[in-house]
Amino acid sequence: MIILLIGCGTPLELTTVAESEAPLFGKMKLWEIEKISNNLYAFRYTFYRNIILIGDDGIILTDPLTPEAASILNKEIKKISNKPIKYVAYSHSHWDHVSGGQIFKDQGAEFIAHEQCLNNWLDNPSPEVVKPDKVFKDDFKIDVGNASLEMYFYGPSHDNCRVVFLTQPDRFIFIADDANPPDGMNMIYGAGLADTYIFNLIPFFKSSELLARKKRAKGVIGSHMSFSKEPMNLVGGTIGSTRVIKEQRLFYQLVIDAVQMALDKGVSPELIPDYLIKQGILKETIIGFDEKKMRVLYRRITNYLLTGE
Amino acid sequence: MRTLKIFIFVNLFFELSITQAGDVTFTSLNDQITLFNNGQVQSLVISSNSESVLIDPINKSNTEAIKNYLRQNKKPSITNIIYSHSHWDRLFGSTLFDTKKHKIIAQSACELYFTRNNNIDITKPNLYFKKQYTIGLEEEEIVLHYFGPSHGECMVVIELVRAKILFIPELISTRGAGFPKDPTLPFLRPATLELFFSSLEELIEEKQIESFISGYGDDDIYGSVKIISKQKQFWQLIHSTAKEAEENGLVDLNNFIDVEKLDLEKFSEYNNFNKADLVNILRRYTSFLNMGR
Numbered sequence: 001m002i003i004l005l006i007g008c009g010t011p012l013e014l015t016t017v018a019e020s021e022a023p024l025f026g027k028m029k030l031w032e033i034e035k036i037s038n039n040l041y042a043f044r045y046t047f048y049r050n051i052i053l054i055g056d057d058g059i060i061l062t063d064p065l066t067p068e069a070a071s072i073l074n075k076e077i078k079k080i081s082n083k084p085i086k087y088v089a090y091s092h093s094h095w096d097h098v099s100g101g102q103i104f105k106d107q108g109a110e111f112i113a114h115e116q117c118l119n120n121w122l123d124n125p126s127p128e129v130v131k132p133d134k135v136f137k138d139d140f141k142i143d144v145g146n147a148s149l150e151m152y153f154y155g156p157s158h159d160n161c162r163v164v165f166l167t168q169p170d171r172f173i174f175i176a177d178d179a180n181p182p183d184g185m186n187m188i189y190g191a192g193l194a195d196t197y198i199f200n201l202i203p204f205f206k207s208s209e210l211l212a213r214k215k216r217a218k219g220v221i222g223s224h225m226s227f228s229k230e231p232m233n234l235v236g237g238t239i240g241s242t243r244v245i246k247e248q249r250l251f252y253q254l255v256i257d258a259v260q261m262a263l264d265k266g267v268s269p270e271l272i273p274d275y276l277i278k279q280g281i282l283k284e285t286i287i288g289f290d291e292k293k294m295r296v297l298y299r300r301i302t303n304y305l306l307t308g309e
Numbered sequence: 310m311r312t313l314k315i316f317i318f319v320n321l322f323f324e325l326s327i328t329q330a331g332d333v334t335f336t337s338l339n340d341q342i343t344l345f346n347n348g349q350v351q352s353l354v355i356s357s358n359s360e361s362v363l364i365d366p367i368n369k370s371n372t373e374a375i376k377n378y379l380r381q382n383k384k385p386s387i388t389n390i391i392y393s394h395s396h397w398d399r400l401f402g403s404t405l406f407d408t409k410k411h412k413i414i415a416q417s418a419c420e421l422y423f424t425r426n427n428n429i430d431i432t433k434p435n436l437y438f439k440k441q442y443t444i445g446l447e448e449e450e451i452v453l454h455y456f457g458p459s460h461g462e463c464m465v466v467i468e469l470v471r472a473k474i475l476f477i478p479e480l481i482s483t484r485g486a487g488f489p490k491d492p493t494l495p496f497l498r499p500a501t502l503e504l505f506f507s508s509l510e511e512l513i514e515e516k517q518i519e520s521f522i523s524g525y526g527d528d529d530i531y532g533s534v535k536i537i538s539k540q541k542q543f544w545q546l547i548h549s550t551a552k553e554a555e556e557n558g559l560v561d562l563n564n565f566i567d568v569e570k571l572d573l574e575k576f577s578e579y580n581n582f583n584k585a586d587l588v589n590i591l592r593r594y595t596s597f598l599n600m601g602r
Contacts, residue, residue: 094600123457124500124601155425159602189563192493194593195602199426296493296589303495307396308426309461 012036012218014238018076026234028225031069033076034238036221039147040170041080042238045069047225048097049238051174052077053167056145058086061104062165063097063176063223067128070100085109087142089149090132091176091223092162093117094195101130110134112142114153116161154207156197164208166215173212173220173242178205180222181240184247187286189224191293191300198304202256205249212242220244227288254282259301269306273298325530333374336530341449342472343378347371349526350399353476354379355469357446360388364467364476365399365524372402389414389444391453392434393478393524394464395422396496403432412436414444416455418463456508458498466509473516475534477509478524483532486539487580490525492589499548499597506541513537543579551594564595 019032024046031045033052041052045065052073053060059081064070077085088105090098090113101111113132121129134140140151150166158177165174173179180186211217219239226237258281262272273295276282283289303309326337336344343354352365354375361379366372379386390406392415393399406413415423415434423433436442444451450470455463460479467476479496480489489497498505512518513534520531554566561567568587576582 094602096599120500120602126601129601156421159600190596192495192589192593192596194494194596195600199422299491299493300495303491303493306398307461307496308422308428308431309396309496 012239017041017080020072028234028236031072032236033073033080034236036172036239037170040167040172042221043069043073043076044225044236044238045072049221049223049225050097051165051167051172051221053144053147053149054081054083055143055147056083058084058144060087060089060142060144060147060149061085061109062089062149062174063091064088064100064104065097067100067102070103074103083144086144087112087149088130089113089142089151089165090117091165091174092159093120094159094177095126095129097176097223099126099128102128105130112136112140112151114151114161114163116156117159120159120161152207152211154204155200157201157204159195160197164211166211166217167221171215171218172239173208173217173245174223175208175220175245175248176223178223179208179220179244179248180224180226181220181237181244182226182228182235183240183287184244184249185251185285185287186226187288187290187293188251188297191290191297193297193300198252198256198301199308201252202249205245205252208245209242209249212245217242229287251286254285255297255301256305258282259298259305263302263305269302272302328378330374330378331370333371333378335378338474338530339472341446342469342474344522344530345371345375345378346526350524351522351526351528352393352399352478352524353467353469353522354387355446355449355451356384357449358385360385360446362389362391362444362446362451363387364391365393365478366390366402366405367399368401369405370402372405375402376405388412391415391444391451391465391467392419393467393476394461395419396461397428397431399478399524400431404430406432408432408435414438414442414453416453416463416465418455418458421462454508454512456505457501459502459505460498461496462498466512468512468516468518470516473518473520474531475509475513475518475521476524477521477537481521481523481532481537481540482525482580483521483523483528483530483536485532485580486536486543488543488582488586489590490581492586494590494593497593499544499594500602502544503541503548506537506544509537510541546575547590547594551591551598554591555595555598560595564592564599566591566595 015035017033017035020030022030024030034042048065050063088109088111111132112134115135142149148168151163153163222237227233228235267275328335332347334346355362389412413434414436417437442453452468453465
């Protein structure tokens with residue numbers, strides 16, 4: 001059992017209720033299910049995580065991840081609750097999070113996503129992604145009695161349909177692929193920001209921060225394992241303070257500001273990555289600063305500042 | 310302003326009248342179509358007896374130079390401005406046009422960028438279209454074709470019907486199929502790229518088009534449409550290589566492929582081949598295979 005102090009609330013107990021025998025690496029298991037409250041669980045499979053809400057009227061699952069992950073989750077969730085799986089909510093459109101839902105569809109679950117996600121799956125369908133039964137534009141609430149999942153769309157960000165999840169009654173925020181505890185200033189995984197709508201990243205995180213304040217969120221649940229201080233010092237990062245949302249915003253803001261500063265100084269766009277690396281900009285600020293990745297990120301942000309995309 | 314008249318052999322014999330004004334070179338491709346080039350990028354202005362249509366008002370000084378060129382050559386002033394896509398670096402001259410007097414045209418997927426990422430130095434379009442838009446200019450006809458996201462969300466291909474020429478602002482060089490200028494592929498949309506190329510090939514076949522002009526300032530004026538198919542094959546090769554590498558377990562935790570284990574010979578036939586760029590290009594495609602986007 002792990003006891004975590006997050007935000008200014010009461011200590012939170014995080015209990016592993018099931019885990020694989022097979023390791024991922026080191027002491028980290030291939031998968032695990034952790035109990036956050038009587039209504040809320042987190043399922044990690046490899047580096048990915050989703051959340052499970054259990055209410056009087058049924059179960060809400062988020063992102064099925066992969067067919068293998070969904071199959072494990074399906075088996076394990078039945079050991080935790082005998083309620084029906086009523087809903088599957090998609091966080092965004094990327095296949096690495098949303099594949100494998102058929103096993104839940106076969107049990108009658110209703111699938112919910114932002115409307116633009118459906119367009120993405122129509123443009124490029126995957127046989128492993130179950131298309132949503134219901135889509136929405138701005139926000140949506142899924143209710144299963146004494147637990148619910150609120151979904152908020154704040155414009156394009158990591159893709160063009162990522163939504164922020166807020167669990168009730170536990171008040172945890174989940175933002176797929178960003179804001180992973182313990183720290184939002186960690187080096188990001190995909191430095192090329194493929195499919196990212198950079199122009200709306202800062203407003204997206206500001207809206208998420210406002211949501212956290214307004215709804216008095218207790219913390220965030222990370223959609224990915226993260227690392228502490230050093231790259232490859234992997235930690236579960238299941239839950240953490242809502243501070244990581246602000247840190248994630250600052251991460252992007254600092255990188256954008258650094259590139260803008262170089263452009264304002266008259267540094268030629270193609271030389272900006274080398275210039276910023278040589279100056280050691282953000283080297284001490286970004287945890288796990290990776291020169292190779294930062295070059296790609298600086299280049300991407302330069303392109304954004306020159307073109308608007 | 311000095312004017313040179315030279316004969317250049319391209320596919321056909323064209324008499325190309327070349328005019329230099331500041332850093333902009335104007336090349337008259339026929340009685341209606343003028344290519345302008347500032348050394349970095351190039352685009353077209355198409356004139357009839359009563360109006361002119363500008364594709365991409367690159368920057369203020371270029372747009373001023375274009376207006377002067379039209380005046381000095383007794384061509385009508387600009388009435389329509391086409392935005393080939395949403396990228397600011399091709400649109401900074403747009404503030405010299407007034408939306409009350411000018412039609413500023415863009416594909417509808419551009420609207421997201423112009424409205425959500427407002428830039429006061431870019432005039433917003435006042436006419437959006439979805440699939441196709443036609444401007445009749447007496448003998449010439451300009452058709453804007455949208456084939457889905459390719460280079461960014463909203464790039465269009467511009468067909469000059471009488472001249473049987475395509476203007477393709479990005480993605481394809483008239484110098485031949487090759488590696489992209491930026492290997493981090495910031496704007497590439499792999500999910501719909503093949504459809505973009507296939508639609509382009511269909512248009513070429515249907516309209517019997519033989520050549521195209523790119524938006525790159527260092528390109529030759531004309532390129533054979535065969536290059537388009539070859540460039541499509543390049544992206545298909547990238548796609549299949551990334552897929553095979555995944556199947557063969559050659560992709561690491563950060564989604565990079567060990568290119569030393571690949572057969573690089575098939576890539577070496579493409580212009581600007583280099584291994585470091587290939588690593589980044591394949592990384593984008595392993596992400597695509599992972600995410601579907």
